[in-house]
Amino acid sequence: MENNLHLKNYxxxxxxxxxxxxxxxxxxxxxxxxxxxxxxxxxxxxxxxxYTVTTKGEVYTKINNFRNQIQVDVMKEVMKAIMTVSEHCSHNPEEAVKY
Ligand SMILES: [Zn+2]
Structure with a gap:
């Protein structure tokens, strides 16, 4: 088995x-x-x-095509997710540690 292969979710x-x-x-x-x-x-x-199987260097060349197709949806869903999390914070304020 080639050890420089990666399973990536773009x-x-x-x-x-x-x-x-x-x-x-x-x-x-x-x-x-x-x-x-x-x-x-x-x-x-x-x-x-x-999901795609890639070698390390391939990830960032191949991902560009996929990014063009889905970037608008990703930004929209991530923005909605950020709003949901900030409105329904699942931890106590004192647990909040800066990322
Ligand atoms: Zn937090």
Missing amino acids: TEILIDEAIEKLWSEMEDICKCQRCYYDTKAIALNHLPSK
């Missing part, structure tokens, strides 16, 4: 990018690890997964 990579981009533009929301995973889980559940 949707997950794009969701990570979208959360980081949107969070960097927002100030008054909790940005802890817990809220990051809550946001990511909601977005992943609302978007189609796109």
Whole structure:
């Protein structure tokens, strides 16, 4: 078995990018690890997964085509997920640690 192969969900990579981009533009929301995973889980559940086997260098060339197809949906779902998480924070305020 080739050990430089990876199983990647492109949707997950794009969701990570979208959360980081949107969070960097927002100030008054909790940005802890817990809220990051809550946001990511909601977005992943609302978007189609796109699993692909790649070698390491391939990921970022192949993902560009997929990004063009789905970027608008990803940004929309991630924004909705951020709003849901910030309205229904699932932890005590004192647990909030800056991500
Ligand atoms: Zn939080």
